[in-house]
Structures are given as structure tokens and as C-alpha cells.
Amino acid sequence: MRKVQHPHTEVIDMSRNDDPQFWQQARRHLVRYGGSFEPLIIERAQGSFVYDADGREILDFTSGQMSAVLGHSHPDIAAVVTEHIHSLDHLFSGMLSRPVVALAAQIARHAPPGLERCLLLSTGAESNEAALRMAKLVTGGHEVVGFTQSWHGMTGGAAAATYSAGRKGYGPAAVGSMAIPAPNAYRPRFTQHGELDWRRELDDGFEQVDRQSTGSLAAFIAEPILSSGGILDLPPGYMAALKQKCVERGMLLILDEAQTGVGRTGLMFACERDGVAPDILTLSKTLGAGLPLAAMVTTAAIEEEAHARGFLFYTTHVSDPLPAAVGLKVLEVVERDGLVERARVAGARLEQGLRRLQSRHECIGDVRGRGLLLGLEVVKDRDSKEPAFALGESITRECMKLGLSMNIVKLPSMGGVFRVAPPLTVSDSEIDLGLQLLDKAIETAVDIHPG
Numbered sequence: 001m002r003k004v005q006h007p008h009t010e011v012i013d014m015s016r017n018d019d020p021q022f023w024q025q026a027r028r029h030l031v032r033y034g035g036s037f038e039p040l041i042i043e044r045a046q047g048s049f050v051y052d053a054d055g056r057e058i059l060d061f062t063s064g065q066m067s068a069v070l071g072h073s074h075p076d077i078a079a080v081v082t083e084h085i086h087s088l089d090h091l092f093s094g095m096l097s098r099p100v101v102a103l104a105a106q107i108a109r110h111a112p113p114g115l116e117r118c119l120l121l122s123t124g125a126e127s128n129e130a131a132l133r134m135a136k137l138v139t140g141g142h143e144v145v146g147f148t149q150s151w152h153g154m155t156g157g158a159a160a161a162t163y164s165a166g167r168k169g170y171g172p173a174a175v176g177s178m179a180i181p182a183p184n185a186y187r188p189r190f191t192q193h194g195e196l197d198w199r200r201e202l203d204d205g206f207e208q209v210d211r212q213s214t215g216s217l218a219a220f221i222a223e224p225i226l227s228s229g230g231i232l233d234l235p236p237g238y239m240a241a242l243k244q245k246c247v248e249r250g251m252l253l254i255l256d257e258a259q260t261g262v263g264r265t266g267l268m269f270a271c272e273r274d275g276v277a278p279d280i281l282t283l284s285k286t287l288g289a290g291l292p293l294a295a296m297v298t299t300a301a302i303e304e305e306a307h308a309r310g311f312l313f314y315t316t317h318v319s320d321p322l323p324a325a326v327g328l329k330v331l332e333v334v335e336r337d338g339l340v341e342r343a344r345v346a347g348a349r350l351e352q353g354l355r356r357l358q359s360r361h362e363c364i365g366d367v368r369g370r371g372l373l374l375g376l377e378v379v380k381d382r383d384s385k386e387p388a389f390a391l392g393e394s395i396t397r398e399c400m401k402l403g404l405s406m407n408i409v410k411l412p413s414m415g416g417v418f419r420v421a422p423p424l425t426v427s428d429s430e431i432d433l434g435l436q437l438l439d440k441a442i443e444t445a446v447d448i449h450p451g
């Protein structure tokens, strides 16, 4: 806040976030790319917090864009960026450097068995684009199946496989794009004895795929926990069954661990729980801990076949040394500081806290997720499970007023779902603070939107 002397009036407090020139320029020169901007100017980000223009601290419960697993401005990352910007930054795409080969080897060491060849890129969409191109090339097919609640990115192939948002108004998606519903235990489509019957749902989904397919299936692309789809955790056994469906049809299974990879769920990769190795694994967001780095990882056999068929994915930033050095450091810090285990322990504390809030607030219909990737679904009442979008938005606003950054996804036929995903470095006291602020925010929002 700064004191402003208005002519003919007393001195008043004005927030530095209200800087008129900043907002005029933003309005004039920025393309609006989705939703609205927070009415804040963020000046600094450190650890689990970001700081606005008034120096107010805001607890970041979304790890930026679900990416900053080490918190913001981690000293080890700052050091590695500083070192490489001075000595080894960007190269001709046909040149190799030590950080690139070392990161590929480290990813292969951590990845599920058999996944040992990496392509290092910049964004999640790009990694999925590469995975889809490789799957098409080696299978000779072109049809790609995903989930109706998926998000795989904003570029051509990735967007064609993204169904949770953004399909309308952009013309035809790639020919051969298909989707089946992801299982949702809170709102099951198929039940047996009152429980989700995911096997029947999966069989039904593939029956629809088989009817639509022209016999040219290339891949199924899936997130182990659909994040933008409302934190839908594929139930134990589902992924193995999905893989089997792929094997039966000669299609590849691509797992997109943009959000679930690198420790977030309490395992290095979420698919470890299921003991299922995909044919292609894609990593992004968490691999660079917030800096642009992505990877596509596959088996030697698939890579050999793709290479023999002339696989091309030549980009400006492929195999860039600086982001590779960052990725190497991220994996080193995650391992050195035991952050995979920490995500499990801190996630259990956070989940317990959210369940306590659920017992106090009728509007919390469901708490779900794994490790430090949790979901909180807001409904009008627990019996009808009717979505409560306005209440969810109001809770988000109240959280921000109190200094807690939360993100809600709104999907048809679901209540608003908060995605709660603080950095893996979050402390117990920061978790407790977040829970306390959320509790207060819900109380206030419910007063504004009773019923």
C-alpha cells in the first residue's frame, strides 16, 4: 500500500496492485488466452509463496501452473541457470552436450522398466505431439483415443486429444480422434452394488471405439490422474486393463505424466502404483519444476522402429543444454531431499486436513487424489451432488483475499473441483496455514451463497 494525496481530500491508502498504467498497457497489448487475470501484480515468488505489489504474501497451493515442485526460485535451480546461461545455453539442434545425455540417462534410470530412450523438448503439448507422431509412424495407424475429460495441450495433435476444454470454434480436430469417458468414482456411470464398475465402463468405451474405428488405431493417450478433468484417479487395475485393450488392438499406450510425474503423487511416476509401463511416457511441467522442459520417453524397440521409418521431430529447442541441466538438478534435488516420500507424507497431512474441512462444510462433496495432487469437489448438497460453480468461484476469491492461491476447474456434469497441489517442498506449517485459510474462505463464501 502507498499513501496517495488526492487534491481537496485527505490522504488515502492505495494498493500498488491498482497501478493504472500497468493495467492500461496489459489491456492494450496482451492477448487474453483463457479466463481472467488475477487483479494483482506479482513482483516476486519464493518457496511456497508469491508476493504482490503491496508485498502481501500469497500461499501458492497450485505450484504455479501445477509445475513448481521445488517451490519458487529454489537456490539450486537458480545456481544451475546462472551457471549455464554463462557457459552453455542453446545449440544447433544437431549438436549434443553433456547435460542432455546425462538427463536422458537419469530419466531412464527412474522410469518404469524398458523406457530408456528420451527426446528432450520444451512443453507438455510438444512432448505429446512427439509421442503421437511416433505412435502413428510405428503402428502405421492414425486413430488416437483419449478420455473425454482429458487435457494434453494446445497444439494440433495434443489439442485433438484434449476434450476437457477448447474444442468448439477451431474447426475439425485430427481425423481419427475419439474419446471414452474416464472413470469417476464420485459420479459413476456404471455401478455394481452401488460402487463404480470401471471394467464395464472400459469395455463399453472400447466397444464404442471399435465401432467407430476404421481399423487404423495408433494410440491411447491418458493421464494417470486426470487433472484438468477434475482430479480423476484411474482406479487400481484400470491402467493394466487399458494397456491390455491397447495390446489387443495393436495400439500404443501413451501416459502423460505432465502433472503426476517427478514425485507429486508420492511415487516417482504415478504409473508405478499400477506396475504398468506405457509404450511412451511424456513428462513436462514438473520435470523443469516450472521452467520449460519436457521429455518423451520410450523403449529401445519403438525408437529403433521409428528411426528406421525416418522419425522427424526437429525443433528449435530440442536437446537444449540449459533446460536439460535444470532437469538434471530437479531430479538430483528430488532424490537428495527425499521429496517423493515427502509428497506422500505431506499429502497425507493435507488430505486429512481436507477431510476435516469436509466434515465441517456440507458443500465439500468429495476429497480425492494421491500424494500432493488432491481434488476437492464443491456441490450444492451432498445428496443431489448438484454442481455449485458460483460458490466455488466465491471460495476462490475469498481464498485470494486471505492470501491463498487456489485453482478451480469447472466441467459439465461435475461440481467445481479445486486442484490442491502445493510444491513438494511445502512445510507442515504451510499446509496447516493453507487449510486454515481455506476453512475461513469457505465459511465466508457460504454466507454469501447460502444454499
Ligand SMILES: Cc1ncc(COP(=O)(O)O)c(C=O)c1O
Binding pocket: 122, 123, 124, 125, 126, 128, 151, 152, 153, 154, 223, 227, 228, 256, 257, 258, 259, 284, 285
Ligand atoms: C496432463 C497435461 N498434459 C499436457 C499439458 C500441456 O502442457 P503445456 O501447457 O506445457 O503444453 C498439460 C497442461 O496443463 C497437462 O495438464
